[in-house]
Amino acid sequence: DAGVIQSPRHEVTEMGQEVTLRCKPISGHNSLFWYRQTMMRGLELLIYFNNNVPIDDSGMPEDRFSAKMPNASFSTLKIQPSEPRDSAVYFCASSLIGGNTEAFFGQGTRLTVV
Amino acid sequence: GDSVTQMEGPVTLSEEAFLTINCTYTATGYPSLFWYVQYPGEGLQLLLKATKADDKGSNKGFEATYRKETTSFHLEKGSVQVSDSAVYFCALSDLQGAQKLVFGQGTRLTINP
Numbered sequence: 392d393a394g395v396i397q398s399p400r401h402e403v404t405e406m407g408q409e410v411t412l413r414c415k416p417i418s419g420h421n422s423l424f425w426y427r428q429t430m431m432r433g434l435e436l437l438i439y440f441n442n443n444v445p446i447d448d449s450g451m452p453e454d455r456f457s458a459k460m461p462n463a464s465f466s467t468l469k470i471q472p473s474e475p476r477d478s479a480v481y482f483c484a485s486s487l488i489g490g491n492t493e494a495f496f497g498q499g500t501r502l503t504v505v
Numbered sequence: 506g507d508s509v510t511q512m513e514g515p516v517t518l519s520e521e522a523f524l525t526i527n528c529t530y531t532a533t534g535y536p537s538l539f540w541y542v543q544y545p546g547e548g549l550q551l552l553l554k555a556t557k558a559d560d561k562g563s564n565k566g567f568e569a570t571y572r573k574e575t576t577s578f579h580l581e582k583g584s585v586q587v588s589d590s591a592v593y594f595c596a597l598s599d600l601q602g603a604q605k606l607v608f609g610q611g612t613r614l615t616i617n618p
Binding site: 424434482493 | 539541546547548549550551554594605606607608609610611
């Protein structure tokens, strides 16, 4: 299995632009998570889906952030408009529903907003 | 809500030294506990896990025991190597339905030859 695949690996954009991050979970997994990692705040859960349905989006920082999962093999995290404080590494992870199972992480997208 | 607290880093050791990274948690239920490792430029990888009290997780010479009485899950290794240099995250997963992982702040470990 190729693991969780995220794209792009690196993104540099100007303030005010729309940014879309993409994630392909491991085939057969039915939970998907979006995390943000910064030096100041560590790893924060932004949103997670079970069976393509958003379950908890309480970590989404504000209305500029939105996430979708149109099918079991694809998810997007969109920031519109982007701001410099959104600069971070964004990780996608997938797992099987059930608390004992581990989450597998992608390699992350490093976003820089200038 | 649930939370995880790790010892602050960074931690710097010499090769073959003994390692302990402390982790304590707060949870309303009976969570599963995990240690993840992040190597430079990569995503997180599961290092070990424990799903119930007194369970010991182990992998690559690392061990951690789920201690319900002290709400702890300390990571230990008897003899570290330069290749163990990474950031280590303690995490819990709520078994009561939320299922999401809650992470500690991470501990950066550097091993000098």
